[in-house]
Amino acid sequence: MNTSDLPFSHSRATLMLREALTTYTASHKGGLRALSAKLEMRPATVFSHMSNGRMAIPLDRADQLASVLGIDRAAFCLAVLEQRAPSAYYAIDEVTGLGSVGANIPASMRAVLQVLPAGSVKDDELVELIRRAATSAHPLKHWIEGEEFELIADVRRLSGGRLNAADRRRIGELIEVVLKGY
Numbered sequence: 001m002n003t004s005d006l007p008f009s010h011s012r013a014t015l016m017l018r019e020a021l022t023t024y025t026a027s028h029k030g031g032l033r034a035l036s037a038k039l040e041m042r043p044a045t046v047f048s049h050m051s052n053g054r055m056a057i058p059l060d061r062a063d064q065l066a067s068v069l070g071i072d073r074a075a076f077c078l079a080v081l082e083q084r085a086p087s088a089y090y091a092i093d094e095v096t097g098l099g100s101v102g103a104n105i106p107a108s109m110r111a112v113l114q115v116l117p118a119g120s121v122k123d124d125e126l127v128e129l130i131r132r133a134a135t136s137a138h139p140l141k142h143w144i145e146g147e148e149f150e151l152i153a154d155v156r157r158l159s160g161g162r163l164n165a166a167d168r169r170r171i172g173e174l175i176e177v178v179l180k181g182y
Contacts (some may be wrong), residue, residue: 011053013062013079018051038066059084133176151175 025031036044041061049055057065057077062080066073082089144152155171163171 011079011083013083014051014053016076017057017065017069017072017077020065020071021047021051024069025096035068039064056084065162118156 021032023037024035028034030037032044032047035047036042037062041047046055048055057080059080060076063073065071066076077090078093081092159167
């Protein structure tokens with residue numbers, strides 16, 4: 001089964017958990033089994049299922065998971081709320097500004113988002129793009145312009161998303177050869 005087809009595979013909570021579990025298992029003996037015993041969440045495969053989007057992260061365990069895994073508690077709990085109860089999350093975010101649209105985005109960016117038609121941004125990649133750019137030390141790396149955009153669009157269209165590391169290296173070498181002519 002392709003995890004991109006799963007209902008929770010692209011949620012912020014799933015991505016946060018996946019990253020935290022990778023870090024945790026790399027630095028703690030026993031891996032997921034030890035974590036499962038520590039948190040009394042059995043079987044250990046539930047962590048794999050949650051981090052791959054096969055199952056939702058339990059809202060009532062979000063705080064505990066965040067604490068043990070070293071995830072920002074407020075951000076993770078809000079992300080889990082967004083995953084489990086989107087309408088409640090958006091209502092809280094709208095009133096408090098605590099969610100992704102509020103907490104990690106400067107007021108000037110929030111003002112831009114508020115101009116957009118209601119509901120058009122919440123499910124869109126724009127919020128995630130702005131959140132990553134706003135929290136990045138190098139925000140311009142998240143932006144592609146003009147000719148670069150056209151080149152990336154062509155590569156995506158022609159490759160169908162099937163590029164491996166060797167393909168990317170060959171494309172990079174070709175781009176380097178072409179650019180040396182300028």
